[in-house]
Amino acid sequence: MALTQVYGIIGSPMEHTLSPIMHNTAFKELGLNCVYHAFNVEKQNAERAIKGALALGFGGLNVTIPLKELALQYVNPDTWSRRIGSINTIDSKGNGYTTDGVGTVRALKEAGVRVRDSNVLMLGAGGAAKSIAAQLLTEGARVLVANRTKSRAVILAEKMVTENISCGCGDIEPLGLDKVNSVIGEAQVLINTTSVGMNGVAEGQTLVRAEQMHKDLVVFDIVYSPLETELLKEARKAGCMTIDGLKMLVHEGAAAFKIWTGFDAPIRLMESAARAALRG
Numbered sequence: 001m002a003l004t005q006v007y008g009i010i011g012s013p014m015e016h017t018l019s020p021i022m023h024n025t026a027f028k029e030l031g032l033n034c035v036y037h038a039f040n041v042e043k044q045n046a047e048r049a050i051k052g053a054l055a056l057g058f059g060g061l062n063v064t065i066p067l068k069e070l071a072l073q074y075v076n077p078d079t080w081s082r083r084i085g086s087i088n089t090i091d092s093k094g095n096g097y098t099t100d101g102v103g104t105v106r107a108l109k110e111a112g113v114r115v116r117d118s119n120v121l122m123l124g125a126g127g128a129a130k131s132i133a134a135q136l137l138t139e140g141a142r143v144l145v146a147n148r149t150k151s152r153a154v155i156l157a158e159k160m161v162t163e164n165i166s167c168g169c170g171d172i173e174p175l176g177l178d179k180v181n182s183v184i185g186e187a188q189v190l191i192n193t194t195s196v197g198m199n200g201v202a203e204g205q206t207l208v209r210a211e212q213m214h215k216d217l218v219v220f221d222i223v224y225s226p227l228e229t230e231l232l233k234e235a236r237k238a239g240c241m242t243i244d245g246l247k248m249l250v251h252e253g254a255a256a257f258k259i260w261t262g263f264d265a266p267i268r269l270m271e272s273a274a275r276a277a278l279r280g
């Protein structure tokens with residue numbers, strides 16, 4: 001009998017991840033002899049975890065907080081993820097990819113949001129933020145990157161320029177979080193890429209409040225646990241359209257699934273399985 005192909009997600013914390021339910025649903029639907037598990041891996045164990053999984057013949061891995069940038073050095077990144085400096089997907093040969101940006105932009109488009117020529121205010125400058133900023137710039141958006149540690153936002157913006165992802169002529173601007181108030185009025189989209197608001201990390205917190213928002217702002221939180229984060233509650237109070245993190249999870253997951261299996265993922269089914277799991 002053929003061996004079951006093992007897939008997994010590594011990162012920390014892992015208690016609330018919906019990636020296993022989502023991918024296992026997809027494997028079952030397509031009749032693939034595969035299984036997907038979550039593994040809690042801290043930074044100091046990232047290298048051994050990745051090399052161990054590859055040595056064990058895993059079909060692939062997803063990489064999440066806080067390993068997206070660190071993991072890059074333990075794989076052969078494809079050109080795009082190397083230029084960006086972040087990965088969230090590894091295949092069985094140890095090649096690395098980033099699908100966060102594609103997932104985010106697909107989720108925005110699915111919600112009917114125009115990306116080209118939009119001003120996007122992005123909170124955070126970590127691994128996910130890099131991938132999202134790069135994709136937004138490629139699709140013609142202007143990106144304002146606001147981060148707690150401003151120097152990290154500056155590094156992100158400089159990377160987009162040195163890698164020719166952005167021309168740097170005002171299409172990407174690094175800021176500290178203290179500048180959010182002065183730029184949010186000109187933004188059409190606000191995306192939280194930080195872990196603020198996530199269960200077990202910074203529960204019930206938000207970097208932006210309703211009184212700072214305007215009703216034409218689309219507010220997208222890539223955190224999906226809880227599904228309605230404090231940021232999205234505030235956005236609802238302000239009358240904004242909201243997009244929750246499951247939309248991003250499903251689209252970035254579908255892109256990873258395609259890399260691993262070559263098949264188009266059953267997106268709707270993956271989303272409904274993940275939503276059902278969240279409802280308990």
Ligand code: ATR
Binds near residue numbers: 067126207
């Ligand atoms: P990932 O690779 O998944 O993006 P990361 O690289 O650890 O994760 O990035 C986490 C992001 O969340 C960073 O932008 C971080 O801000 P700093 O660069 O200042 O650390 C942001 N973040 C995490 N906790 C935060 C908090 N309590 N307030 C504001 N920003 C926070």
